[in-house]
Amino acid sequence: MKQAFCIPSPAVRPSACPGLLRIVQAKDGGICRIKLPCGRLDVDQAERIARAALQHAGGVIEATNRGNLQIRGIRAGNEDALIGELLDAGLGPRTPGADDVRNLMVSPAAGVDPQALVDISPLAAELLATLENTPRLHALSPKFALLLDGGERLAMLEHPHDIWLCALPLEEGVGYAFGLAGCPPVSANDAPALAIVPATQAHALIIALLDLFLELAKPEQTRMRHLQENHAPAELLQRLQERLGDALLPAGEWRRAPAQGNAHLGVHAQRQPGLVHIGAATVLGRLDTRQLLGLADLARRYGDGNLRLTPWQSVLLANITETAADAVIHSLHAIGLLTDASEPLARIIACTGASGCAKGLADTKADALRLGELLPAGEEQPGIHLTGCSRSCAAAHRAPFTLLAVAEGRYDLFARQPLGNGFGQLLGHHLTPDEAAELLASLTATRSFTR
Numbered sequence: 001m002k003q004a005f006c007i008p009s010p011a012v013r014p015s016a017c018p019g020l021l022r023i024v025q026a027k028d029g030g031i032c033r034i035k036l037p038c039g040r041l042d043v044d045q046a047e048r049i050a051r052a053a054l055q056h057a058g059g060v061i062e063a064t065n066r067g068n069l070q071i072r073g074i075r076a077g078n079e080d081a082l083i084g085e086l087l088d089a090g091l092g093p094r095t096p097g098a099d100d101v102r103n104l105m106v107s108p109a110a111g112v113d114p115q116a117l118v119d120i121s122p123l124a125a126e127l128l129a130t131l132e133n134t135p136r137l138h139a140l141s142p143k144f145a146l147l148l149d150g151g152e153r154l155a156m157l158e159h160p161h162d163i164w165l166c167a168l169p170l171e172e173g174v175g176y177a178f179g180l181a182g183c184p185p186v187s188a189n190d191a192p193a194l195a196i197v198p199a200t201q202a203h204a205l206i207i208a209l210l211d212l213f214l215e216l217a218k219p220e221q222t223r224m225r226h227l228q229e230n231h232a233p234a235e236l237l238q239r240l241q242e243r244l245g246d247a248l249l250p251a252g253e254w255r256r257a258p259a260q261g262n263a264h265l266g267v268h269a270q271r272q273p274g275l276v277h278i279g280a281a282t283v284l285g286r287l288d289t290r291q292l293l294g295l296a297d298l299a300r301r302y303g304d305g306n307l308r309l310t311p312w313q314s315v316l317l318a319n320i321t322e323t324a325a326d327a328v329i330h331s332l333h334a335i336g337l338l339t340d341a342s343e344p345l346a347r348i349i350a351c352t353g354a355s356g357c358a359k360g361l362a363d364t365k366a367d368a369l370r371l372g373e374l375l376p377a378g379e380e381q382p383g384i385h386l387t388g389c390s391r392s393c394a395a396a397h398r399a400p401f402t403l404l405a406v407a408e409g410r411y412d413l414f415a416r417q418p419l420g421n422g423f424g425q426l427l428g429h430h431l432t433p434d435e436a437a438e439l440l441a442s443l444t445a446t447r448s449f450t451r
């Protein structure tokens with residue numbers, strides 16, 4: 001589907017965040033972020049992204065931690081042509097001002113996950129359409145983020161969201177627990193949900209919350225957590241009750257069932273008998289054009305013609321027959337993707353680092369590859385995050401272990417604490433990747449870490 005508006009447009013706001021219409025410069029060239037509705041794109045679109053990345057950039061495509069794709073290394077002078085090709089492939093927003101508000105996360109397995117209480121896809125589609133078609137909502141920050149959770153076993157519950165909704169069973173049908181500026185509660189210590197809304201009111205609730213935010217927030221308050229500095233959750237709930245009448249119910253001690261670890265990798269049965277979804281991780285969040293074309297080919301031959309990007313910087317192929325699973329796994333390995341959670345590189349994430357970002361103090365990607373060679377294999381091994389500076393672009397959550405660059409080839413090692421802030425407890429200072437690997441191996445051997 002071709003979008004008709006011209007680019008660049010005055011409706012595109014200045015921001016440090018890349019968008020499809022706003023290419024942001026980095027050390028290694030321009031970055032264009034393609035926000036995918038619910039993380040999905042069809043195989044034709046995937047092929048067009050691959051071709052555009054080769055023609056207008058260096059062929060490097062990144063899977064982001066919000067289930068989007070971005071092309072980096074865009075050559076100067078090629079920006080408009082690249083944007084035009086992506087719009088021509090139907091990857092742009094419905095109007096130029098709507099690109100930034102497409103920050104809605106759902107499970108990559110929505111509609112096929114056997115544990116889900118509801119297929120969240122229709123509500124997500126309705127909400128995305130409202131966000132894009134309602135100009136007053138385009139004032140939201142490019143970082144303002146929403147989560148719709150259908151109760152899937154494959155769910156990213158660790159990323160904080162400005163607004164989150166989780167499906168739960170009610171006496172009559174399904175409802176949604178919801179909360180602000182955080183994550184759905186899983187354990188007793190987690191902040192509880194604000195209230196519960198019946199499914200029929202879920203869309204109205206979200207729009208009422210967005211309107212409330214836009215009415216109350218000062219210009220410098222771009223996120224829900226900022227607004228809560230002046231307006232307590234109880235006050236926001238009362239204002240919401242006034243708008244929605246008697247729709248809201250108390251959430252009590254409701255807790256979300258934990259998600260299944262590593263369900264984004266490998267073969268998993270779907271709710272549809274005889275079908276499976278298969279997940280494969282990129283190495284450190286990067287795909288080359290050959291890999292993206294290979295994924296499109298697999299989805300076309302064995303799947304439903306779509307790719308689903310995940311917040312684990314991986315890809316899900318859905319609706320594959322059980323009998324084809326082995327062939328698909330074999331092909332995914334052949335193009336260099338990871339399907340086994342025991343592989344060290346499947347649990348390491350790294351930001352762009354010094355090779356592509358001026359703020360990076362170390363080449364995090366190269367050091368992460370070295371770490372991957374040294375760390376032990378095993379499904380129960382904890383996740384590790386290498387970050388070139390404290391901005392932590394690669395991780396929206398706190399990883400069990402964080403390596404924060406302090407100089408070229410040198411890192412401070414932190415372990416996540418259950419209730420702490422920041423990266424956690426400092427365990428080692430000024431470590432080389434080899435020294436960090438040795439310390440990590442000894443810590444994980446004694447299981448001295450918090451999952």
Ligand code: SF4
Nearest residue numbers: 351357360388389393
């Ligand atoms: S975390 Fe720092 S070094 Fe890494 S990409 Fe972000 S700004 Fe650059």
